[in-house]
Amino acid sequence: MDLRQIQYFVALYEEKSITKAARRLHVVQPAVSMQIRRIEADYGVTLFERTTSGVYPNQAANTVYPMCLEVLANVEKLRRTLRHGSGKIDGTLNVGVPPSIAHGILAGVLMDFQQRYPDVQIAVSEGYSAHLVDWLLQGDLDFAVLGEFEDDRRLHCEPLAIEELRVLTSTATPVTGDSITGRELQRLKLILPSTKNLIRILIDAEFERAGLTLAPSMEVDSLATVFAAARQPGWASILPAAAISDADLDRGMRSLALVEPAIRRTLVASFPTLKPSSAAAHEFLKALKWAVLQAGGIEILA
Template sequence: MDVRQLRAIVTVAEVGSVTRAAEVLHLVQPAVTRQIRTLEQELGVPLFERTAQGMRPTEAGVIMVDRARRALNELERARAEVQPTLGEVTGIVTVGLLDSTSDLLAEPLVTAVARDHPGVVLRLMTAYSGHLQQWLDDGDLDLALLYDLDSTPSLNTRILVRERLWVVAPPSAGLRADVAVPLAEAARHPLVMPAAGHALRGLVDAAAARAGVEVRVAVQTNSLRVQKQLVLAGHGWTVLPGVGIADDAALGIVSAAPLSEPEVWRSIVLAAARSGRTPPAVVTVAAELVRQVGSAVAGGRWPSAWIEGTEGLAGGD
């Protein structure tokens, strides 16, 4: 088993064709076919099957492609770390951002890292907290923003921000940032919410149970963008973190107000895998991400957010 074989199976899996993979790898088609067949002979199992839609990994192929991709990523990272420019932090860092924070943090983080640490290559992935945690546990991420998570045997966490959840409605509802909306009032409307088991849904369900409020969920979706679209289409109201709707509310696309009776808060944490060695590039990006979070809160771009350890509310209600 060698690197060329690993690149061949990953590329074929990604593009779905040996011919296209050969073009991507700048090889002739028989060479790619030979690399795959040699690896299949070594393993004693087929890795791909031909279908009308192209080359599709078998069950064994899916496992090998996943492991091969990680191995190639680690080799690429090692090469970047052992060939540094004197005095320059270099390396590849993969960061997971919560969907609700990506619009606020992605561009400033990339800009700052590119300006101050040009030897660092950033890879950004966005998803909900549960997915990011799984990718972090699997080694696919170096760092991730998660929420409402304590340190675990596999992860170190640091609380960065506490933020309040908001009620979100069409503009015609006239919700205002300076007038909080009780959960009982929001629950008079059908709600567009994530599916049961989602962390945000769990926070809202727990708050409803404490307040003795019955919540009627009209539509379930695990997409923040779809939640907002369905609210605007008249399918109900929703509950989202302030950071996820700040721009829309400022532009009048939606109306929004802090949730009250009870107030519901979530904690944003920076998480990293517990390991014996943290590359300098990862440490550098983690510090920059913390700075960007602090800047967003201090600048009022993250509504109803507290920087952990401070005494006041930044961003206002």
Template sequence: MELRQLRYFVAVVECGSLSRAASMVHIVQPALSQQMGQLEQELGVQLLHRSVRGVTPTPAGHALYRHAQQMLKMADQTQDAVRNSVGEIGGPVKLGLPSSLALVLVGPLVGALEMRFPGISLEVYESPSSYLPAHLINQQVDLSVLVDDLTLPGIHAEPLLEESLYFAQPRHAPVLEGADFTLASIARVPLMLTTHATTLRHLVDRAFTEAGVLPIVKAQASSIQTLLLMVAKGGAGTIVPRSALALHVAADLLRANIIEPRIIRRATLAYSRLGYLSPAAGCVRDVLREIADQVIGAEKWFIDAIPDTQP
């Protein structure tokens, strides 16, 4: 079995077609079919179902596909490790982030990496927070910032920061009676919240349940950025982490107050224990921790630092 064959096989599974895969890997279709046949003969199992509508992996093919992805990734990372050992650290690093934290962390992170590790190519994957763990487990990203105490098998997570949730509403909206920013008071105001695809919504719903009150949910959005624009243009309120208001274009149109008693959202910096963390990914991890500490120290948004528990 050769790495070249595994690359061909992964291309076939992902394309669902021998002709499209042949075009992707730049060989003619008969040669690709021959390589797939040799691979099946060597392993002694059928890997692909072939039909007029394309090809799909058999159960054995699914198993090989998962292992092939890991093997190919390790082969690529081995090349990076060797090159980095004799020269400048570099290579691609994929980082997953929830949109609110991306607003305040990505800019300083990119600037620091360009200055200290110009050979690193950063790819930022911004996604609803509840999708980020799957991206990390499936090794679609090398590192990810996860939120709200997600404990996952096979994942190493380091405390990064924690922040309080705020009630935000348009500046022209009436102030809550008595400036009482408790959930009981907020529940009387029509709200626009993030969808249930976000861990923020799970945190907010849990807090309302524990407070024994039912909110009036007027609208929902999967993106915090879209949500804030909706709130700024309307009359409803919302509940967001303070980081979401730090650099958002709609922030000047909103009035934000911390909710009491405080609702805390925690963020961790996570990576897979099963995969190989490249030198470049290790550098991004270290720089991101520094950036988080700097942003907290500069009070660019009102959050509380978590003590560094690293040995």
């Protein structure tokens, strides 16, 4: 099997559909069928059972699949080594980020990165986790920053950092000190993400573990609206530290440490298994890690 055949086999194995595999590989459907048939003919083996509901791997395919993943991982490692060895970092970089990163630290990271690597053309797409994962699998992104590990064999994740969630409120809101407890927070008017939002799920779980219940006055998934509401005295929101920029704090807002419960989340960089990562991607991730740390990250993960 050559490298292209391995990529086609892995895509079909994971998608269980020629149509989806072709879309993922950005090729026409007959190309996928032809490569799989060629593998089966060359080695005298059947790898997939064709049915009206899909294409399903058999035991032979199950045996070969992890070996193919190992080959792709080694090829990616080789390419990365060669790119770093050349000393030149260029090309295009398509990055996906959640709204919290886009609003807060991203602009500074982009400006610094562009100054250091002017030959890299960067395109950034903003979206929530479900959208970012879809774009990754469609091959539209080189990597995406997610707020949790995705249990999907079509993706591999690298941990970035652990960051804390903080309370954002107006400087006119009567709070003493630089921290606020969950119980004290209950006395303010809260604007939180909807219950389907991953950050909201994390917040509710940690408050429940602490024996507290939050009753937000508003549930809004628009970060711009959240910031506008939190500027009003007596209102507050709970946001990842990286979402709060220095510009926000210069416009009459405060960032308070949330205690009892203290809430943290893990950020990861997620890559498509079939799309090798580049030197530019790894340099960008290093810059992003340090920006998260400076914004209120707890720990940088190797």
